[in-house]
Amino acid sequence: MTERMAIQPTDGLQCGQRVAADVLGLDRRVLLPAGTIIDQRHLMLLRAWGIPEIDVGEPTRQMTGVDPALVRQAEAEVRMVFRNLDLRDPFLKELARHCALRRLKQLMHGSGCAG
Numbered sequence: 001m002t003e004r005m006a007i008q009p010t011d012g013l014q015c016g017q018r019v020a021a022d023v024l025g026l027d028r029r030v031l032l033p034a035g036t037i038i039d040q041r042h043l044m045l046l047r048a049w050g051i052p053e054i055d056v057g058e059p060t061r062q063m064t065g066v067d068p069a070l071v072r073q074a075e076a077e078v079r080m081v082f083r084n085l086d087l088r089d090p091f092l093k094e095l096a097r098h099c100a101l102r103r104l105k106q107l108m109h110g111s112g113c114a115g
Contacts, residue, residue: 007097009053010046015039020057025049028088052090066108074104 006020015038023032023046031049032042046054078100087093 006056007053008056010043010051013038013043013046013054013056015043017056019054021055023051023054024088025051026090052094066104070104070107074100074107077103 017038019036
C-alpha cells in the first residue's frame, strides 16, 4: 500500500519539513527531489517558481479521524470524473483536490449523491 499524500500550500510550509514527492516545474523538470529538507532558500525558490503546493507526506490535521475507506472512495469517484483530463495541470489538479474534499464531506455526512 502506498503512503497517503499530504498536499500542503507553499505559503504554509516551514523550514525542516521533508519533501515527500518530487516537486516538478511546468516543464516536468525536477525542482526539488523527494527527501529534501526544506530550508529558507527552498521556500523562496518555490514561491519564485510559482509552485502552489507540494507533498510533504505528513498527515494533515483536517484528515485526522476520517475513515480511510471514505477517503479512498471520494478519491476514486473524482479520478473517474477527471479520467480524461491531464491532472499535471496545476489548475485541474487543484480543482480535483477540491472536488475530492467536497465529495468526502458529502460521504461523511451521509449524502449518497455525487452532485
